[in-house]
Amino acid sequence: MAEQLDKTYDPAKVEKKWYQYWEENELFSPPEDKEGKPFTIMMPPPNITGELHIGHAMDNTLQDIIIRWRRMQGYNTLWVPGTDHASIATEVKVVDKLRREENLSKDEVGREGFLDRAWQWKEEYGNRITEQIRNLGASCDWTRERFTMDEGCSEAVTEVFVKLYEEGLIYQGDYIVNWCPDCATTLSDIEVEHEEAEGKLYYINYPFKNEEGSITVATTRPETMLGDTGIAVNPDDERYQDLIGKKVILPLMNRELPIVEDDFVDSDFGTGMVKVTPAHDPNDFDMGERNDLEQVQVIGFDGKMTEAAGEYAGLTREECRQKVVADLEAADYLVKIEDHQHAVGHCYRCDEIVEPMISKQWFVDMEPLAEPAIKAVKEGDINFVPERFSRVYLNWMENIKDWCISRQLWWGHRIPVWYCQDCQHVNVARKRPDKCQECGSEDLKQDEDVLDTWFSSALWPFSTLGWPEETEDLNFYYPTDVLVTGRDIIFFWVARMIFMGLHFKGEKPFSDVYVHGLIRDAQGRKMSKSLGNGVDPLEVIDDYGADALRFMLITGNPPGNDMRFREERLEASRNFANKIWNAARFMLMHLEEEDQLDISNYQPEDLTMAEKWILNRFNEIVAKVNENMEKYLFGEVSKTLYDFVWSEFCDWYLELIKPRLYQEENNDDVRQAAELGQYVLANILKLLHPVMPFITEEIYQKLPGSQGSIMLQEWPEIKETFAFAETAESMELVQDIIRSIRNIRNEMKVDPGKKITALFEAEGKSNEVLKKAEVYLRELAGLEKLKIASSLADKPDKAATAVVQDVDIILPLEEMVDIAEEITRLEKEKEEIKSEIKRAEGKLANEGFVTQAPADLVEAEREKLEEFNQQLSRISARIQELKS
RNA sequence: GUGGGUAUAGCUCAGCUGGUCAGAGCGCCACGUUGACAUCGUGGAGGCCAGUGGUUCGAAUCCACUUACCCACACCA
Incomplete structure (x- = not known):
């Protein structure tokens, strides 16, 4: 006898064993030689900060299904796993840990000391999550595991930065950026989450210079007025034509503000006049540029008011707002306050209110990169599954703005730029230059900042295969076949991989993007740490198995x-x-x-x-x-x-x-x-x-x-x-008959263990089928004696009957059968058949159906009708027999 | 504001290119343990597929509108 199994399946007993077996025998690795048809997936690298969550479980399950299937189909399959350094998220965690365990700040340990600790963190937590992925059963090739900050990936990052700089697609400049005062770093546009908030709209009078009267402007952020350097009206706004060029005096600050015209202004909002604060609002920044307005920075990078805010210096933004409003009111400048709903930008990491600030940062010029990325999706070179997500992607790509890539953090890829301390020349190089490319000075200082995490993630499909080296893996496995990811990072990641892949490899990074949804809790709420409604996949695996x-x-x-x-x-x-x-x-x-x-x-x-x-x-x-x-x-x-x-x-x-x-x-x-x-x-x-x-x-x-x-x-x-199509049909008949007998037994309350007798009346093929299926009928319908005939002479009255297709089933249950009840039961069935006949007849009477529907459908309908008619006559006959 | 999604049995949801598609799991009702499985078996009840109109011989399935809920994006101070 073969080996016997336990009565119930216990996943805990087998899962670890098999995973080890697979991994140790290198069954996840593709063959050494680059033969056959390649099939490649890059695992979206989880953050090293994290634990495996249910979303990862879903994501990796889907990938594993695809890769195991293709592997069995004979493809040369490669699934590359890895982890992401997650610059800002990890830095926050390490800072926390440093504070908790050593009571030190980042600055106290210094850059080197901090990075040492960050790498320790990576060792500890990076391995934890890959272990967790193993528990899921993921058949990825761990011998090729990568990390976004490993040597190769880092080289790729430097290469890309330098190349883009050389091509003029990376530039440095003073522009308005999103600043998180809490994380003390810039954020890209998509790292800012806008939340609707109940706010106020403050109407403030700004008196004219040199004449009586004043104008009224509305603002949601009165504290920014301290940095106002102009007033704007729409050039088409007839009300204010004669005001253009005049000057008003900024209350509290006594600054002269010119009134300018700008298309951006919406005449229908507020008073149709806008205060312009170029240093603290992206739109105002643009208007300021267009109208040559001064930039006065009144909010500092620490979130507090600067010296430029005069007597308000040192206050927090909120304190300042209260004081400004009070002072305006006291001086009778405040006209009214209305309730107003508006969107406030928050940091996606720490939820702090993001402050638009002017700052010197590095940017990627997106338009030239976006164009081919749009084309690739539009022309179907890259397919989103489901298709609707391509619209989400295109909508974003077509309205893309330049990407701020520098971050004021330490953990990440340091920007490969060295500033000459003598001539100020900006040296962009793959390696630290010995001397300034311009003046030869050796006094060079590297840019303090690191790059946005997603800058390196964007290279993942080819950096993991060895790029910029022309490796065999790269040649064979790129482009990859499918990217599997959650719909929440289409912008962060998918879009960026597409333009980077197209730009640097000249080829799409993947053909398909399979986008899956989110997993919510039982009530349909998003899982989150604050709600505490997250599900730990490892616990689930312990309880139910992977x-x-x-x-x-x-x-x-x-x-x-x-x-x-x-x-x-x-x-x-x-x-x-x-x-x-x-x-x-x-x-x-x-x-x-x-x-x-x-x-x-x-x-x-x-x-x-x-x-x-x-x-x-x-x-x-x-x-x-x-x-x-x-x-x-x-x-x-x-x-x-x-x-x-x-x-x-x-x-x-x-x-x-x-x-x-x-x-x-x-x-x-x-x-x-x-x-x-x-x-x-x-x-x-x-x-x-x-x-x-x-x-x-x-x-x-x-x-x-x-x-x-x-x-x-x-x-x-x-x-x-x-x-065996014909046998399949016969089997269906047998199954229907068995179900039918079981049904009757149940309705007649026949003891489940009791064997009964059955008589079958059937001709032709059905007769043969029944004879062949005798043993099945006997076992599965609980029959003892059975008789199969093309025609039965004396049918017992004391019997229950059923008609299945062209087979009459008669169960002589003797005393269990009440003839009156049996008649009722059959009448009911008769009604059902009648309604089926009516339906079929109706359909066939419809000329449109007969002439236009596919012939086999019409034929099938005819056959059905005939069958129903036969059943009807059989049942009617039986009812007659019982009645007489 | 723009774009998208969802509305199907008591609950949670499938239903891909229009014609045996009206389904599953759980729940419910009745019966059942000398063995593959009670983490089970057999039989059964439950829905005019949100509403209206249209296309079609035929619509849960396509189109339009309406209603309700959800989400993403968006510079309206």
Whole structure:
């Protein structure tokens, strides 16, 4: 006998073992030689700050499904894992830790000391998350694991910076940027999150210079008025034509402000006059540039008012606002205050209110880079799945603004720029220059700043393959095939990879972008630390197993949609794993060590009805799975397999073969039943393996005749020799009959253990089918005696009847049957059939349907109608018999 | 403001290119344990697929509008 299984599946017992086995045998690594068709995925690198969260679990499950499937299909597959240094997020964590454990500030330990500690952090926490990814079963090639700040990736970053600078696509300049006073660094536009807030709109009078009267402007941020350097009106605003060129006096500061005209001003908002604060508002900055207005910085980088704010210097922004408002009111400048809803920018990391500030930073000129990136998606060279996300991408790309890439942080790629302390020349170089390229001075000082994390992430698809070196990996595996990621980082990451890939490789980084949704909690809320409603995937794995988690994450959810995390779905997945386990347990109870997985020595004519049926069904399942895999419809794949395993393989097939397995006369028959059964089981396991790698491996390797890891088996193919359409139809008839008998037994309250007698009246083909299926009917419908005839002479009155297709079923249940009730029951069925007939007749009476619908559909409808009519007459006849 | 998503059984959701698609899981009702599985089996009840109109021989499925909820983007002070 083959090895026997425990009664229930215990994932904890097998998962670690198999992962080690796979990794130690390097089954995740592609073959050494660059042969075959490559298939490549780059894992979106998780932050080293983090723990694995449920989103990562989803993301990596999807990638693993794709890569395991392609690997089994024979592709030369590479899945590169790695981690991201996450500049700002990690720095915040390390600063915290430094404060907590050593009571030191960043400045107190200095740049070097700080970086030492950051690297220690990376060692400790970077490894933790990769361990967690292993728990999920991810079959990525750990021998090629990368880190965004490792030597190669860093070289790529420097190369890209220098090249872009040389091409004039990176420039340095004083522009208005987003400044987070708390993180003390700039942020890119997309790192600022706008939140609607209830604010106030303050109307303030600014008196004219040299004449009576005043104008009124509205602002949501009165404290910025201290930095006002102009007033703007729309040139088309007839009300204010004669004001243009005049001057007003800025209250509290006594500064003269010119009134200028600018298209930006919306005449319908507020008073139609805008105070212009070029140093503290992006729009005002632009207006200031256009109208040559002064820039007065009244808010400092620490979030406090500067000396330029006069008596308000040193106050926080909020304190200053209160004092300004009070002072305006006291001096009678304040006209009114209205409630006003507006969007306030917050730092995506620390939630501090972001301050627009003028500052000298490095920027990437986006337009030239965006153009090909737009084209690639528009022309279908790169496809978003689902397609709708391409619009999100395009919308952003087409309105892109220059990208501020310098960050006032220490943890990250330091900007490869050295300023000459003598001639101020800006030296941009791949390595620290010995002397100034301009004046030869050796007194050079490197830019203090580091680059935006996403600058290095943008290079991930090719930096991980060795770029800028022309490595074999790069030549073979680039471009990658699909990028799998959450819809929340389309801008941060996907977009940037696309333009960087196109620019530096001259080729798209990937063909498909599979975008998945977010996982929400059971109430549909976003999971967040503050709500504490996050789900720890490791706990889930402990409780239910990685396979159940994986199955749950992809089932019943179409691409791109958010999904709710519900415990009961996890239970259903675990139960499914257990179902598979027990099906295997059953098979193994009947398998011998010598049994084979290869069934090619069985000829079609040797196969039983049940075997033909299941093989035929399996063909159909393979087709469906393949089709949905290609379309990234993994939810459909898992659903298909779930239904097939549970409702067909277990509920029917295993039950159908039991009589053969348990009989003792003919051992050849037993062996055939066992071998065919394990063949189907093994192939189901293969189809399931990408989704549930652990349990499928555990079972597969126990099957007699199996060789090596299921990971390396060939993906099942559709076999023409297993196409048995006719048997499939016959089997359906048998199933319908069995269901029908079970139904009657139940309604008649026949003891489930009790064997009953059944009479079947059927002609022609159905008659033959029934005769062949006798043993199935006997076992599955609980029959003892049965009689199959083309015509029955004396039908007992005391019997329950049913009509299935062209078969009359008569169950002589004697005393259990109340003839009156039986008539009622049949009348009810008759009504149902009648309504079906009405429907079919209606359809066929519709000329449009008959002439325009596909011929086979019309034919099918006709056949149905005929069948229903037959059933109707049979039932009517039976009712007559009972009545008379 | 622009763009997008979602509305299907009591609950959570599938339903891909319009015609056996009205489905699943959980829940509910009835019955059932000498073995593959109670993490189970058998049988059953439950929905005019948000509303209106249109296209079509035929619509949960396509189009328009309406209603409700959600999200992303956006420089309206």
